[in-house]
Amino acid sequence: MAEFSEVLKNRRSVRTFTDEPVAEKDLHAVLEAIQWSPSWANTQCWEVVVVKDDKIKEQLAETLPKGNPAKKGMAAAPVVLAVAGRKNEAGYYKGAVTTKLGDWYMFDLGICAQSMWLRAKDLGLGTVVVGLFDHDAASRILGVPENMQLVFLAPLGHPAKEPKAPERKKIQEFTRTDRF
Numbered sequence: 790m791a792e793f794s795e796v797l798k799n800r801r802s803v804r805t806f807t808d809e810p811v812a813e814k815d816l817h818a819v820l821e822a823i824q825w826s827p828s829w830a831n832t833q834c835w836e837v838v839v840v841k842d843d844k845i846k847e848q849l850a851e852t853l854p855k856g857n858p859a860k861k862g863m864a865a866a867p868v869v870l871a872v873a874g875r876k877n878e879a880g881y882y883k884g885a886v887t888t889k890l891g892d893w894y895m896f897d898l899g900i901c902a903q904s905m906w907l908r909a910k911d912l913g914l915g916t917v918v919v920g921l922f923d924h925d926a927a928s929r930i931l932g933v934p935e936n937m938q939l940v941f942l943a944p945l946g947h948p949a950k951e952p953k954a955p956e957r958k959k960i961q962e963f964t965r966t967d968r969f
């Protein structure tokens with residue numbers, strides 16, 4: 790296992806994969822990272838489809854626009870995780886919305902995405918969260934039920950190369966003291 794600070798800083802978006810399969814114990818560990826993610830009132834509204842079927846991966850890849858740099862990797866990765874959120878649960882109490890921000894499923898899925906991403910890195914695997922695709926087409930392919938919204942796809946495998954880190958803003962650029 791790697792140092793946490795290393796995993797945090799060196800996690801990258803991996804879009805090219807070797808042919809090596811993902812070991813079942815590693816896949817389990819990645820799913821466990823999702824399992825232990827925090828969520829609104831512990832609602833755990835995430836639902837994950839583990840896609841291993843080559844045909845389905847290819848069909849999912851077709852839902853990404855041509856310019857999406859993750860398109861090839863979606864079909865080539867040994868596993869794709871398709872993550873959906875159950876609607877009207879996170880941020881709700883007894884069926885009623887509790888904050889002006891409405892449904893918090895995107896927030897909870899964002900956290901679970903980061904947990905999954907960091908654990909993959911920790912295991913020497915690579916992944917990328919893919920949000921730019923035709924969500925309706927991919928939902929039809931996967932048979933996503935009406936009460937759920939498919940949010941992201943994540944091809945998962947052994948990195949074929951270590952991508953360079955895109956630049957980050959300086960901390961001072963997004964931080965203020967006391968007030969805006």
Ligand SMILES: Cc1cc2nc3c(=O)[nH]c(=O)nc-3n(C[C@H](O)[C@H](O)[C@H](O)COP(=O)(O)O)c2cc1C
Nearest residue numbers: 800801802857858859917918919920921922954955
């Ligand atoms: C919500 C979200 C959606 C993303 N969608 C895509 C995508 O559709 N295709 C892609 O290649 N990368 C996608 N990315 C990856 C980002 O481009 C990447 O995280 C960013 O450029 C920073 O690079 P790094 O992850 O290597 O640090 C997405 C990332 C996030 C968090």
